[in-house]
Amino acid sequence: MKPGSPEHxxxxxxxxxxxxxxxxxESIRFPDLAPSDLERLKALPVWEEAVKTEASTALLVQTFGRKVRDADFREAIAMNGFEEGRHAALLAGxxxxxxxxxxxxxxxxxxDPEWGFLRVGYGECFDSFFGFGLFALARDSGFFSRDLVSIFEPVMQEEARHIIFHANWVAYTRSEQPLLNRGAFAFKxxxxxGVQTYSRIKTALRSAPTRRTSR
Ligand SMILES: [Fe+2]
Ligand SMILES: [Fe+2]
Structure with missing residues (x-):
């Protein structure tokens, strides 16, 4: 199949x-947790960043979705944005x-809504690379109750769909550009x-525990 073709x-x-x-x-019922499980959950230093990222992703994807001229892509990107909004709501819940x-x-x-969409897509690729592994670890090790972990299974599925969509949308959009613009799109x-990778490294360093040195 040729990237950028109607079949693609x-x-x-x-x-x-x-x-x-x-x-x-809003209809999801979060399970009661044992005190030790609750303590572990609360101690994870990820909640503020996770809610912030999902809310920002939802806004950027929804904004771009409204600007897209092609009806098929508009519908799919609007759905992507809607799902991101659900992730934010789920985490807030x-x-x-x-x-x-x-x-x-x-x-x-x-x-620039297209820039926003490009950025969040790469951010999701980066986050998922680690996130999917951590999710599997949490699920398989019994670190958190299965009932709680299973609530996030659909979110993992959706993030995987978003990445497949984003990677293909990039390939489609690049091949649609007039030859002279392709270099500029590839640069963008x-x-x-690069910007997303840098921002994730910055966030990781910020959340890393500071090491105390004794003299
Ligand atoms: Fe998300
Ligand atoms: Fe996503």
């Missing part, structure tokens, strides 16, 4: 919308349910990947 778009948008799973974050205090997310739109793409 049909398969990509069809796969994305056909694999949508309908669930409402979890933090509220277990009394994890975090500031309310205040996402900012990007002046590489820059977005």
């Amino acid at each position: 778009k049909r398969l990509l948008c069809g796969f994305f919308t056909d694999s949508f799973v309908d669930f409402k974050p 979890l933090t509220k349910r277990y009394g994890i205090e975090i500031p309310e997310a205040d996402p900012k739109p990007d002046d 793409q590489a820059l977005a990947a």
